[in-house]
Amino acid sequence: MRFLPRPSSNAKVAKVSLCASVGLAALMGSQMFTASAQEAEEEADNSQRRLNAVVVEATRRAGTTVQDVPVSVTAFDASLLEDTGVARLNDIEQIAPSVQIAQTESAASGTSISIRGIGTGSNNPGFEPAVGVLIDGVYRTRTGIALSELPELRSIEVLRGPQGTLFGRNTSAGVVSINTAGPQFDPEATLGVSAGNYGMYAAEAMVTGPIADNIATRVDIKYRERDGYIDDVNSGRELNNLNRFLMRGQMLFEEGDASLRVIADYGQTDEDCCIGVNLLQGPTGAAVNTAAAFAGLQGFANARPEDLKVALSPNRDIRDDVEEWGISGEYKNQLGTISLTSITSYRDWQADRAQDVDFSGIDRAYRDGTDITDKVFTQEVRLQDTWGDLDWLVGGFYMNEELGYTDTIRTGSQANLYTDLISAGATANPLVPTGLQLTGSLGPAVPSLFVSLPFDANGDGVPGDPALRIAPGVPAGLPSYFIPGLVDGGGQNSDVFEVKTNAAALFTHNEYMVTDRLTATAGLRLNYEEKEIAYDLTSVAPSCDFFFTADGQSVLQQLGAINALDLALLSCNPAINSEYNGSDSDSFDETNLSGTAKLAYDFTDDFMAYVSYSRGFKSGGYNLDRSGFDSVLFGGNGAQPTDLQFDSETVDSYELGWKSSFNALNATLNGAIFFQDVQDFQENFFTGTNFRVINSDVESYGLELDASIIPADGLTIQGGYAYTKAERQGDVIVPLGNGQNQVLAQGGTQLSLTPEHVLTASGTYLYDISPNLTALFHLNARYNSEHITSAATAGIADNDAYTLVGGRIGLQTADGKWEFSIFGENITDEYYNLASFAVPEQTGTIAVYPGIPTMYGAELKVNF
Numbered sequence: 001m002r003f004l005p006r007p008s009s010n011a012k013v014a015k016v017s018l019c020a021s022v023g024l025a026a027l028m029g030s031q032m033f034t035a036s037a038q039e040a041e042e043e044a045d046n047s048q049r050r051l052n053a054v055v056v057e058a059t060r061r062a063g064t065t066v067q068d069v070p071v072s073v074t075a076f077d078a079s080l081l082e083d084t085g086v087a088r089l090n091d092i093e094q095i096a097p098s099v100q101i102a103q104t105e106s107a108a109s110g111t112s113i114s115i116r117g118i119g120t121g122s123n124n125p126g127f128e129p130a131v132g133v134l135i136d137g138v139y140r141t142r143t144g145i146a147l148s149e150l151p152e153l154r155s156i157e158v159l160r161g162p163q164g165t166l167f168g169r170n171t172s173a174g175v176v177s178i179n180t181a182g183p184q185f186d187p188e189a190t191l192g193v194s195a196g197n198y199g200m201y202a203a204e205a206m207v208t209g210p211i212a213d214n215i216a217t218r219v220d221i222k223y224r225e226r227d228g229y230i231d232d233v234n235s236g237r238e239l240n241n242l243n244r245f246l247m248r249g250q251m252l253f254e255e256g257d258a259s260l261r262v263i264a265d266y267g268q269t270d271e272d273c274c275i276g277v278n279l280l281q282g283p284t285g286a287a288v289n290t291a292a293a294f295a296g297l298q299g300f301a302n303a304r305p306e307d308l309k310v311a312l313s314p315n316r317d318i319r320d321d322v323e324e325w326g327i328s329g330e331y332k333n334q335l336g337t338i339s340l341t342s343i344t345s346y347r348d349w350q351a352d353r354a355q356d357v358d359f360s361g362i363d364r365a366y367r368d369g370t371d372i373t374d375k376v377f378t379q380e381v382r383l384q385d386t387w388g389d390l391d392w393l394v395g396g397f398y399m400n401e402e403l404g405y406t407d408t409i410r411t412g413s414q415a416n417l418y419t420d421l422i423s424a425g426a427t428a429n430p431l432v433p434t435g436l437q438l439t440g441s442l443g444p445a446v447p448s449l450f451v452s453l454p455f456d457a458n459g460d461g462v463p464g465d466p467a468l469r470i471a472p473g474v475p476a477g478l479p480s481y482f483i484p485g486l487v488d489g490g491g492q493n494s495d496v497f498e499v500k501t502n503a504a505a506l507f508t509h510n511e512y513m514v515t516d517r518l519t520a521t522a523g524l525r526l527n528y529e530e531k532e533i534a535y536d537l538t539s540v541a542p543s544c545d546f547f548f549t550a551d552g553q554s555v556l557q558q559l560g561a562i563n564a565l566d567l568a569l570l571s572c573n574p575a576i577n578s579e580y581n582g583s584d585s586d587s588f589d590e591t592n593l594s595g596t597a598k599l600a601y602d603f604t605d606d607f608m609a610y611v612s613y614s615r616g617f618k619s620g621g622y623n624l625d626r627s628g629f630d631s632v633l634f635g636g637n638g639a640q641p642t643d644l645q646f647d648s649e650t651v652d653s654y655e656l657g658w659k660s661s662f663n664a665l666n667a668t669l670n671g672a673i674f675f676q677d678v679q680d681f682q683e684n685f686f687t688g689t690n691f692r693v694i695n696s697d698v699e700s701y702g703l704e705l706d707a708s709i710i711p712a713d714g715l716t717i718q719g720g721y722a723y724t725k726a727e728r729q730g731d732v733i734v735p736l737g738n739g740q741n742q743v744l745a746q747g748g749t750q751l752s753l754t755p756e757h758v759l760t761a762s763g764t765y766l767y768d769i770s771p772n773l774t775a776l777f778h779l780n781a782r783y784n785s786e787h788i789t790s791a792a793t794a795g796i797a798d799n800d801a802y803t804l805v806g807g808r809i810g811l812q813t814a815d816g817k818w819e820f821s822i823f824g825e826n827i828t829d830e831y832y833n834l835a836s837f838a839v840p841e842q843t844g845t846i847a848v849y850p851g852i853p854t855m856y857g858a859e860l861k862v863n864f
Contacts, residue, residue: 054066054075054076054077054155054157055155056069056073056075056155056157056177057137057157057177057179058071058073058157058159059071059166059509059511060166060341060382060384060393060509061384061391061393062339066659066670067608067659067661067668067670068659070519070521070598070600070608070610070612070657070659071159071657072159072160072161072655072657072672072674072704073157073158073159073160074096074098074157074158074160074706074720075155075156075157075158076092076095076096076155076156076157077154077155078152078153078154078155078181079764080095080718080762080764081153081155081156082153083762083764083776083778083780083808084762084778084780084806084808085806085808085823085825086150086153086156087149087150087224088149088150089101089113089133089143089150089176089178090103090111092156092158092176093782094760094780094782094804094806095720095760095762095780095782096158096720096760097704097720097721097722097758097759097760097782098115098116098158098160098174098704098720098722098724098758099113099114099115099158099176100113100114100115100117100119100753100754100755101113101114102114102121102753102834102835103274103834103835103849104121104123104274104276104834104835104837104849105123105274105276105355105849106123106144106273106274106320106351106353106355107144107269107271107273107274107320108144108269108320108321108322108351108353108372109123109124109125109142109144109351109353109372110123110144110274111143111144112129112143113129113131113133113143113176114130114131114173114753114754115131115158115160115161115173115174116160116161116173116174116674116676116700116702116722116724116726117698117700117724117725117726117750117751117754118130118172118173118174118651118676118678118681118698118700118726118751119131119173120618120682120683121683121684121753121835124623124624124625124684124691125142125372125374125403125405125624126403126405126497126499126621126622126623126624126625126644127621127623127682127684128141128142128170128618128619128621129142129143129170130170130171130172130173130618130649130682131143131171131173131174131175131176132163132167132168132169132170132171132174132175132176133175133176133178134167134168134175134176134177134178135150135178135180136178136179136180136261136263136328136330137177137328137330137343137380138326138328138343138345138347138378139167139168139169139378139399140347141374141376141399141401141403142349142374144351149222149224149244149245149246149267149269150178150180150246151180151181151206151220151222151246151248152180152181152206152220153178153179153180153181154179154180154181154182155179156176156177156178156179157175157176157177157179158174158175158176159174159175159176159177160174160672160674160704161173161174161614161616161653161655161674161676162174162594162596162614162615162616162651162653162676163175163614163616164525164594164595164596164614164615164616164617164651165507165509165523165524165525165594165595165596165614166393166395166507166509166523166525168378168380168397168399169397169399169503169505169527169529169619170617170618170619171616171618172616172617172618172649172650172651172678173616173651181218182218182250182252182261183208183216183217183218183250183251183252183261184208184209184216184218185209185210185216186209187208187209187210188206188207188208188209188863188864189205189206189207189208189863189864190204190205190206190207190861190862190863190864191204191205191861191862191864192204192205192859192860192861192862193859193860194857194858194859194860195857195858196226196855196856196857196858197854197855197856197857198226198227198228198229198855199225199226199227200224200225200226200227200242200855200857201224201225201226202222202223202224202225202859203222203223204220204221204222204223205220205221205222206218206219206220206221207219214253214254214255215251215252215253215254216251216252216254217249217250217251217252218249218250218251218252219247219248219249219250220246220247220248220249221246221247221248222244222245222246222247223244223245223246224242224243224244225241225242225243225244226241226242226243226855227241228240228241228272229308229852229853230275230277230308230309230310230850231308231309231310232275232309232310232311232312232314233298233301233302233303233309233310233311234292234297234298234311234312234313234314234361235312235314237272237312237314237318238272239272239273239275239310239318240271240272240273240274240275241271241272241273242269242271243269243270243271244267244268244269244271245267245268245269246265246266246267247265247266247267248263248264248265248266249263249264249265250262250263250264257333257334258331258332258333258334259331259332259333260329260330260331260332261329261330262327262328262329263326263327263328263329264325264326264327265325265326265327266324266325267322267323267324267325268321268322268323268324269320269321269322270319270321271319271320271321272318272319272320273318273319273320274320274849275310275312275318275849276310276359276837276847276848276849277301277303277305277308277309277310277847277848277849277850278300278301278305278310278311278359278360278845278846278847279305279796279797279836279846279847279848280796280797280844280845280846281300281844281845282842282843282844282845282846283843283844284422284841284842284843284844284845285299285300285842285845286421286425287418287421287422287425288300288358288360288361288362288418288842288845290421291362291364291414291417291418291421292311292360292361292362294414294417295361295362295363295414297311297313297314297361297362298311298361299311299360299361299362300360300361305831305833305848305850306831306850308850308853310359311360311361312356312359312360312361313356313358313360313361313362313363313366313412315363316354316355316356316363316366316368316412317354317368318354318355318356319352319353319354320351320353321351321352321353322349322350322351322352323349323350324347324348324349324350325347325348326345326346326347326348327345327346328343328344328345328346329342329343329344329345330342330343331343331344335383337385337386338383338384338385339382339383339384339385340381340382340383341380341381341382341384342379342380342381342382343378343379343380344378344379345376345377345378345379346375346376346377346378347374347375347376348373348374348375349372349373349374349375349376350371350372350373350374351371351372351373352369352370352371353367353369353370353371353372354366354367354368354369354370355367355370357409357840358412358839358840358841358842359839359842359847360839360842362412362414362417362418363412363413363414363415364411364412364414364415364418364841365409365410365411365412365415365491365573365575365841366409366410366412367407367408367409367410368408368410369406369408370405370406370407370408371404371405371406372403372404372405373402373403373404373405374401374402374403374404375401375402376399376400376401376402377399377400377401378397378398378399379397379398379399380395380396380397380398381395381396382394382395383395389512389513389514390510390511390512390513391510391511391512392508392510392511393508393509393510394506394507394508395506395507395508396504396505396506396507397503397504397505397507398502398503398504398505399501399502399503399504400500400501400502401499401500401501401503402498402499402500403497403498403499403500403501404496404497404498405496405497405498405499405624406494406495406496406497407492407495407497407624407625407626408491408492408493408494408495409491409492409495409575409576410489410490410491410492410493410576411486411487411488411489411490411491411541411576412488413488415485415486415488416439416440416441416485416486416571417441417442418570418841419438419439419441419485419486419567419570419571420437420438420439420440420441420442420446421442422567422570423435423436423437423438423449423567423570424436424437424442424446426564426567427449427564432447434446434447436448436449437449437482438450438482438483438567438570438571439482439483439484439485439486439543439571440482440485441485448482449567450482450483450555450558483543483546483547483552483555483571484542484543484545484546485542485543485571486541486542486543486571486576487540487541487542490539490540490541490542490576491539491540491541491575491576492537492538492539492575492576492626493538493539493540494536494538495535495536495537495538495539495626496535496536496537497533497534497535497622497624498533498534498535499531499532499533499621499622499624500531500532501529501530501531502529502530503527503528503529503619504527504528504529505525505526505527505528506525506526507523507524507525507526508523508524508525509521509522509523509596510522510523516602517601517602517603518599518600518601518602519599519600519601519602520597520598520599521596521597521598521599521600521612522595522596522597522598523595523596523597524593524594524595525593525594525595525617526591526592526593527591527592527593527594527617527619528589528590528591529589529590529619530587530588530589531587531588531589531619531620531621531622532585532586532587533585533586533587533622533641533644534583534584534585535583535584535585535624535641536582536583537580537581537582537583537626538581539576539577539578539580539581539626540578541572541576541577541578543571543572544571544572544576544577544578544579544633545578547568547572547633548579548633555568556568556633565634566843568633568634569634569841570841572633573627573840573841574626574627574629574631574690575625575626575627575690575840576626577626577627577629577631577633579629579631579632579633579638579639580626580629580631580639582639584639584640584641585641586622586641586642586644586645588620588645590619590620590648592617592648592650593615594614594615594616594617594650595614595615596612596613596614596615597612597613598610598611598612598613599611599612606660606661606662606663607658607659607660607661608658608659608660609656609657609658609659610655610656610657610658611655611656611657612653612654612655612657613652613653613654613655614651614652614653614655615650615651615652615653616650616651616653617648617649617650617651618648618649618650618651618682619648620645620646620647620648620649621645621646622641622644622645622646623644623645623646623684623691623692623693624644625644625690625691627690627691628643628644628690628691628692628693629643629644630643644693646682646693646695647680647682647695648680649678649679649680649681649682649695650678650679650680651676651677651678651679652676652677652679653674653675653676653677654674654675654676655672655673655674655675656672656673656674657670657671657672657673658670658671658672665709666709666710666711667707667708667709667710668706668707668708668709669705669706669707670705670706670707671703671704671705671706672703672704673702673703674700674701674702674703674704675699675700675701676699676700676701677697677699678697678698678699678700679697680695680696680697681695681696681697681698682695683695683696683732685732685734685744685745685791685792686792686837686838686840687734687742687744692734694732694734694744696728696729696730696732697728697729697730698726698727698728698729698751699725699726699727699729700724700725700726700727701724701725702722702723702724702725703721703722703723704720704721704722704723705720705721705722706719706720707719707720714765714766714767714768715763715764715765715766716763716764717761717763718761718762718763719759719760719761719762720758720759720760721757721758721759721760722757722758723756723757724754724755724756724758725750725756726750726751726754727748727749727750727751728745728746728747728748728749728751729747730747731743731745731746731747732744732745732747732791744791744792745791749788749791749794750787750788752787752788752789752790752791752794752835753787753788753789753835754787755784755785755786755787755799755801756785756787757783757784757785758782758783758784758785759781759782759783760780760781760782760783761779761780761781761782762778762779762780762781763778763779763780764776764777764778765777765778769811771814772813772814772815773811773812773813773814774811774812774813774814775809775810775811776808776809776810776811776812776821777808777809778807778808778809779805779806779807780805780806780807781803781804781805781806782803782804783801783802783803784799784801784802784803784832785801786798786799786800786801787799789833789834789835789836789848790835790836790837790838792836792837792838793836793837793838793846796836796846797833797836797846797848799832799833802830802831802832803828803830804826804828804830804832804851805826805827805828805830806823806824806825806826806827807823807824807827808821808822808823808824809821809822809823810822810859816863817862817863818860818861818862818863819859819860819861819863820858820859820860820861821858821859822856822857822858822859823856823857823858823859824854824855824856825852825854825855825856826851826852826853826854826855827854827856828854829853829854830851831850831851831853832850832851833848833849833850833851834848834849834850834851835848835849836848836849
């Protein structure tokens with residue numbers, strides 16, 4: 001209930017956060033909030049806020065707070081989340097130091113989240129996250145599915161390290177649990193509007209109250225729009241905008257010890273997202289610029305990345321649209337002394353994407369109507385009770401998911417022109433200064449590569465045989481032999497993948513008080529999963545078809561003889577290779593045990609230390625990408641469903657942690673030292689020609705500190721520090737055939753997007769201007785040390801150390817009737833990269849996804 005009056009400063013309110021310094025004594029971590037306004041009202045003097053008082057579900061027990069649980073957990077209450085401007089999952093990175101969130105070419109399917117350096121990043125829906133995201137107890141199967149606009153929040157919990165016992169599935173790196181505000185029996189309504197730069201406008205409304213003595217309802221409606229901050233110099237489009245709508249209804253039934261909370265929601269986004277800007281042009285840049293100039297366009301924007309300008313094909317759409325809905329029911333009851341919790345949900349999520357996948361002003365290739373659908377049913381049941389010194393919990397979880405993916409990477413109107421420009425540039429020499437072309441798009445003045453080579457077409461031993469056939473579609477009379485070119489609108493006309501997953505688990509989590517101060521915890525989870533894949537692939541690629549003919553095989557031999565097979569890949573890219581056309585299916589199942597064992601000792605009432613072992617599990621799956629197959633043309637054994645399969649990932653985590661409170665100082669200091677051994681870490685690498693899934697081994701270790709303090713009435717300071725080393729334990733290698741290998745990442749190197757040092761800080765000061773008016777001053781900051789943004793661009797597109805700062809200044813009436821504030825995000829306009837990548841088919845060209853520039857605005861909320 002966001003619009004209850006904020007606690008006044010003269011009541012010693014704790015509502016802030018500030019980040020710790022590098023010294024251990026000054027390092028501060030954030031965990032001191034009330035779980036909701038209702039809980040704040042229940043406190044002793046109706047206004048005193050208590051450090052680390054957020055009720056968390058880290059152990060799935062009622063009434064436990066951050067300081068109670070032997071888990072490395074940080075929790076954020078509604079007030080801090082509002083002051084920091086957390087409206088989407090992406091935003092929590094600003095206040096959670098161990099969390100890293102990366103967004104690439106799609107907010108819907110290209111966003112990944114990691115904790116302690118461990119996460120799964122890919123634009124491929126076949127990959128599932130290693131960080132589990134739950135919203136009101138409902139597991140979300142993909143990170144992007146949890147990125148829609150959020151309603152009013154009650155709290156957010158970040159559980160670090162494997163949570164393979166209690167939470168959903170695929171939580172080998174951790175859990176982010178989002179809890180929203182529920183229905184109230186006291187009638188209330190809220191209206192809010194905000195406006196800001198880049199044409200930002202937002203409106204929200206909420207109404208809650210009873211419809212019967214034991215039934216309360218709540219309705220939230222929220223709309224947000226913002227212009228894009230990246231300009232396309234070829235079309236004038238503004239890209240990376242926001243356009244989001246959310247409608248959510250809830251009903252709460254209460255009868256004695258029983259309660260049922262039903263939530264139904266509908267959300268929609270309609271955005272032109274997400275764009276990478278050019279950082280570095282490789283040797284193919286001249287061909288890009290020349291081909292774009294033929295159409296009167298720029299191949300690359302004449303700008304630095306921080307200028308936020310890009311050059312794209314004006315005739316290709318950029319969109320990232322999502323429509324989703326869902327319904328869930330959480331039922332709680334007391335069966336004698338046993339607490340029963342049951343959560344049932346069904347969610348339907350659909351995304352539609354279009355994209356210029358050559359990331360330039362040439363019309364080389366594009367995505368046109370790529371669709372992702374995800375229909376998920378989940379059911380979880382838990383029973384919990386206390387028998388003497390034993391607090392036991394048992395439960396079961398079931399999930400049925402039907403994932404659909406239709407990909408459409410198509411070739412554009414300048415696909416052949418680009419191929420021939422590259423070929424001509426690569427083969428130019430004093431004897432043939434124009435170079436040689438493959439498909440004939442440069443006209444008869446430029447000779448064919450295959451006439452000039454010592455090429456024996458019919459095997460009669462005479463090089464340069466004139467009996468070469470002229471490829472279909474090549475104008476008659478040309479004194480050259482050309483391979484068939486690509487077709488405008490060809491490529492993947494419809495690559496349809498369907499994956500069905502059934503997952504079931506039985507789990508138990510038990511806490512036993514060995515003595516009054518020593519507690520032992522043992523948990524175990526038996527996981528079973530089965531996955532079935534079926535696909536039907538259709539691609540139009542005349543060049544690929546040609547290479548399977550006798551003449552085509554000879555061409556490949558000749559290209560290989562001059563180390564120019566990459567030229568064949570330009571006309572037969574694995575993403576459109578028609579060799580893989582057809583239908584097939586496959587399935588696999590796996591059973592795995594995960595769990596935890598802990599000892600926690602209360603040295604005093606204010607200091608608890610614990611040691612723990614946890615094992616996490618993340619299921620295997622399928623790479624939903626045509627380019628993941630082995631090609632006969634280029635040394636493989638042909639397309640098989642097993643080419644797409646990758647192994648499950650496991651994590652063994654060891655942790656030494658503590659929770660401490662200093663009541664005389666109104667302060668807390670919590671921390672953890674951890675070591676994690678990750679086996680078969682799942683990564684999706686772009687090899688320069690295709691996307692391959694590699695399972696490798698990683699070690700992650702470090703230190704985390706969280707603290708908070710109330711040094712004066714109305715002032716709270718909180719913050720966090722994370723030191724993380726996440727290192728590969730060997731080279732990541734992919735075989736190229738003929739006994740040759742390609743090293744994609746060096747062993748001993750830090751994982752991408754994982755700074756060694758992160759500091760977060762936030763602080764809030766409430767000052768009573770008068771008995772009826774309170775002023776709010778809030779500041780938050782996050783410091784990231786230097787780090788690489790991709791293994792493929794290490795040393796080129798790295799982020800230097802940077803700090804992001806946000807803030808809010810506001811006024812609020814003592815009775816909570818209205819609140820006005822101004823706010824800012826990245827107020828120092830710091831430039832940084834969210835991610836980077838080597839652009840496909842453009843050797844040496846690097847692009848980056850820039851972070852959000854300065855955003856600011858004003859907000860007015862009225863409470864009735």
